Amino acid sequence: MALIVQKYGGTSMGSPERIKNVARRIAKWKGEGNQLVVVVSAMSGETNRLIDLAKAIQTSPDPRELDVVISTGEQVSIGLLAMALKELGIPAKSYTGGQVSILTDSTHTKARILDIDDQAIKADLDAGQVIIVAGFQGVDAQGAITTLGRGGSDTTAVALAAALQASECQIYTDVDGVYTTDPRIVPEARRLDSITFEEMLEMASLGSKVLQIRSVEFAGKYKVKLRVLSSLEYLNKQGPGTLITFEENQNMEEPIISGIAFNRDEAKLTVLGVPDRPGIAYQILGPIAEANIDVDMIIQNVGHDGSTDFSFTVNRGEYAKALAILETVKAHVGARAITGDNKICKVSAVGVGMRSHPGVASKMFRALAEEGINLQMISTSEIKISVVLDEKYLELAVRVLHQSFNLNQAA
Amino acid sequence: MALIVQKYGGTSMGSPERIKNVARRIAKWKGEGNQLVVVVSAMSGETNRLIDLAKAIQTSPDPRELDVVISTGEQVSIGLLAMALKELGIPAKSYTGGQVSILTDSTHTKARILDIDDQAIKADLDAGQVIIVAGFQGVDAQGAITTLGRGGSDTTAVALAAALQASECQIYTDVDGVYTTDPRIVPEARRLDSITFEEMLEMASLGSKVLQIRSVEFAGKYKVKLRVLSSLEYLNKQGPGTLITFEENQNMEEPIISGIAFNRDEAKLTVLGVPDRPGIAYQILGPIAEANIDVDMIIQNVGHDGSTDFSFTVNRGEYAKALAILETVKAHVGARAITGDNKICKVSAVGVGMRSHPGVASKMFRALAEEGINLQMISTSEIKISVVLDEKYLELAVRVLHQSFNLNQAA
Incomplete structure (x- = not known):
């Protein structure tokens, strides 16, 4: 029985219908005998809507209070996804960043994760629950709500995978993996089965925006097996995505350029x-x-x-x-x-x-x-x-x- | 220096402009030397929007997860109001129900308050902060988010007033007090300066929907001085509202019927x-x-x-x-x-x-x-x-x- 951490972004969670699709995908993995911890982002557009509300009050919103406001986007997502799973008959339980708890420093709007208390999650996993965790958010030592900055849900997923020693951290996006280049420019571009951590860092920072760079660094530091997959493929046609590896391939056939x-x-x-x-x-x-x-x-x-x-x-x-x-x-x-x-x-x-x-x-x-x-x-x-x-x-x-x-x- | 608990409902918090008005009203009370704890509801329409989202996923939403979702409405409100106060130069700090913490039983969607830990609030009040607390929500002994049911923000305000031994709990609504009857039917209807707790209970349950009945019961139990005021009046023309009293008037002139x-x-x-x-x-x-x-x-x-x-x-x-x-x-x-x-x-x-x-x-x-x-x-x-x-x-x-x-x- 493998423990897998999955992360679904705002586009995957963009509507009730899409949330139901995410639940079906989770159900498939659960049905294959895996333990699952799922990290989700706010529904697409929601974080911007909340930021706009804040800016209508304060041109430069107070960072502590901005985190209180924008962290609600992910909180709505976890509740809705847990409901969608229960509707499929799958036991599920949601956790906010504070409930996990994901302890961060107090740098509001771009906090860094310091520690994760995985006791409650582990107990619930052992009881057969699918755990849904709000991405992007944590709580500081004083109990104030913090957020990790844009794309922080990827980091939450990798940090949880590291803390729980998960077999794999799967990041679901709207592409089915990392490509040799942008297929819109080169139609012959190929999906890479694997890419090294260092290559991924260079690709990410150079504009192949599949993964948030901080999460890749985090995965490298804690040796988390990270995989990029598509959340848009049909369930029975799910491809293998692209695995981010930490060992260089010793194969003589290794390509010079990825x-x-x-x-x-x-x-x-x-x-x-x-x-x-x-x-x-x-x-x-x-x-x-x-x-x-x-x-x-x-x-x-x-x-x-x-x-x-x-x-x-x-x-x-x-x-x-x-x-x-x-x-x-x-x-x-x-x-x-x-x-x-x-x-x-x-x-x-x-x-x-x-x-x-x-x-x-x-x-x-x-x-x-x-x-x-x-x-x-x-x-x-x-x-x-x-x-x-x-x-x-x-x-x-x-x-x-x-x-x-x-x-x-x-x- | 009096400690006053104020509660503003969804209509008062209905837009960034209205939230700024609420902040100005709080600033006036603060400027008169009072300590203030302010309880707010979700922006009008927000709770229904969240319930609709949940129902699009599950016809009968799971109560635990529904509370996770709908409690975000008040969380957005507290952050925005704290920002509006800071914009006026007034130190303010928001608290979710869990952060206070407002301990409830585990009856999701209609939980009952069991206890309030007021230590953090008291320290912040002593430091000169205006405290903004999310109404309608609490946390159970397992750390799960709970909600108190419709109108629960009134109950939160009264419970905080009781726990903090506030001088007064002011409920701001869109009417300037309790009337002898509905002025739309009887133009000669008069605002009552005071009404007994028992009369208020009978008036509320009979359809004079100014206050949530549970909050009135709560106020009676803990002898909280409760006042209904209008949040729509001009700051410099704020009337005295209607005070809910717990002693019967001994005055011989007392009216037979209120x-x-x-x-x-x-x-x-x-x-x-x-x-x-x-x-x-x-x-x-x-x-x-x-x-x-x-x-x-x-x-x-x-x-x-x-x-x-x-x-x-x-x-x-x-x-x-x-x-x-x-x-x-x-x-x-x-x-x-x-x-x-x-x-x-x-x-x-x-x-x-x-x-x-x-x-x-x-x-x-x-x-x-x-x-x-x-x-x-x-x-x-x-x-x-x-x-x-x-x-x-x-x-x-x-x-x-x-x-x-x-x-x-x-x-």
């Missing part, structure tokens, strides 16, 4: 001719960080003539704000000029195989060069090569790379 | 010619109770020739159901026939003064007789005389009695 990720939502900024001396990077990025602007790629090449150029990318929506900040620090850092471009994109090849296979970068650059695509920025990590391109080349670049690395579906 | 209550929503049923023997009442009303039909007046007159007639009134919506049940028990109890009428109404004169003033009943009957109104049923208690009339006489009867007992406003 997937091509991309992100259109970027803009690049360059500070030209800054003095090549210690502290410059901090002087430039300090004010950006203080303005709460997330920085993605950061590139600084070797200097010549005592000066260098410093480039970085930000979310496109923060381009104007970042540019304005750079103008204010320009004189202070002694830069020659500030330039920027918000019509760029980032394309990345990701794969643990590149660790043991030299020449991946050059193969990637050649493929792009053959299509006449100019590379504006290049950045590499151990298992990822990212390039910044003119936005108009995005689809072409993704298709060319997907083909070059033999990711296309076997004909 | 008000004329009425209820149009009734139907009467009569079982004719039942044997005059022990157990008959139970044989008739047992099946009615089992069908969850509430019975109001019950009248059985002395028998003659070994048989008697047995009459009772029910909510008009349950008339057909009750009639059908009586037809099935008719043979069993040996009744001659079943009759009924769903075009009746009940009119009652209520007043503790009638205890010490004989002749109230005859005065009431004479006033009605002078208008040619036939009395179909008569029932009396220590402080109330109720008559059942043809529905068409309702307004006339109420006006005549209001005038006869000198309840009209001083010209």
Whole structure:
């Protein structure tokens, strides 16, 4: 008898009819002899409705009270799903984050899980109950309701799987797994049977938004077997999804590259001719960080003539704000000029195989060069090569790379 | 410095704008140096929306899970009101029923309060906070969320007032107090400055639906000073409302009758010619109770020739159901026939003064007789005389009695 933690997101829980479908899916797993702990999100749209209500009262809602309000979305979901299971004759019991209890720190609206008390859940599981837990929420040491931030339900699921030492944590989404790239751009994209934890981290942060990145980190830390599955498939046609693994495949046939990720939502900024001396990077990025602007790629090449150029990318929506900040620090850092471009994109090849296979970068650059695509920025990590391109080349670049690395579906 | 418990209902909390108005009202009381504990209901319509969601999943929703779902309505309200107070610069903190904690039995959807742990609230009050508590909800000994049934927020407020030994429990509604009768029927109806607890009980159960009857009983039991006020009046024109008292006024000028209550929503049923023997009442009303039909007046007159007639009134919506049940028990109890009428109404004169003033009943009957109104049923208690009339006489009867007992406003 396996203990499985499942997580269903807001789309899967979006209406009474969909909630009934989720209950049928749970019933199937339960019928196969598994113990089940199910984490659910708020019905789609509900969290935004509650945030709008709060903002109609306070432009910047008090974080403690905002958590009191928005945590109700998941609470409604757990009650409804427990009812749907009982309607199918399956014993079920709901738990709020506070009832579990999922102890967090007191950082309202983005709390971190500190501990989970799994005693009550274990007793109920042993009594044959399906346990339904509200995702996204916890309770701090003072008993105040906290929330984990957007996508926090994935984290709740992984944390519960870790605490309960579950066989597997299944994240149900509207896709049937992780793909080699976006099938809307490359129709030949393939579902991956498995992907390593590190690849998944790189894919997630690069815009393949299947899983919340924090939950993947959590799964890695506690070695939770994580699987992405579709909640939209017919019950009798459920595919295996994609398993996130923590050991690298020792198989010689292992592909070098697992997937091509991309992100259109970027803009690049360059500070030209800054003095090549210690502290410059901090002087430039300090004010950006203080303005709460997330920085993605950061590139600084070797200097010549005592000066260098410093480039970085930000979310496109923060381009104007970042540019304005750079103008204010320009004189202070002694830069020659500030330039920027918000019509760029980032394309990345990701794969643990590149660790043991030299020449991946050059193969990637050649493929792009053959299509006449100019590379504006290049950045590499151990298992990822990212390039910044003119936005108009995005689809072409993704298709060319997907083909070059033999990711296309076997004909 | 007085400690005041206030309760605001769903209409007062019906929109962000109204919630801000409630906050301003609280701010005024706080500014006058009072400590405040505020109990709120769900925004109007919200509880019904949640019940509809639950019923879309389960025709008869599981009571435990229904409580999980519907208790979120008040949770949203407390967060929003706390935000609105903070927006006014007033320190405020919300509490769910579980956080207080309001310990109840485990009778989901109609739980009874057993105990209140007021330690946290007292500490926060001493720290200058306004405390916002979710009405209608509690938590049982196992930590499950419970609700107190419709109107339960009034009960929460009274229970908190009792536990905290508050100076006063103020129930804010959309009327500015308890009236001698419905001003829509008798324009001369007067707001009562005070009314006794027992009169209020009789007025409430008779259809003057200002306060939930259970909260009035609770207030009586714990001697909580209860006041009904309007949340719709301008802040600078707030009237004194109506105080519910627990001592009878010793003043010689005390009116004999405090008000004329009425209820149009009734139907009467009569079982004719039942044997005059022990157990008959139970044989008739047992099946009615089992069908969850509430019975109001019950009248059985002395028998003659070994048989008697047995009459009772029910909510008009349950008339057909009750009639059908009586037809099935008719043979069993040996009744001659079943009759009924769903075009009746009940009119009652209520007043503790009638205890010490004989002749109230005859005065009431004479006033009605002078208008040619036939009395179909008569029932009396220590402080109330109720008559059942043809529905068409309702307004006339109420006006005549209001005038006869000198309840009209001083010209």
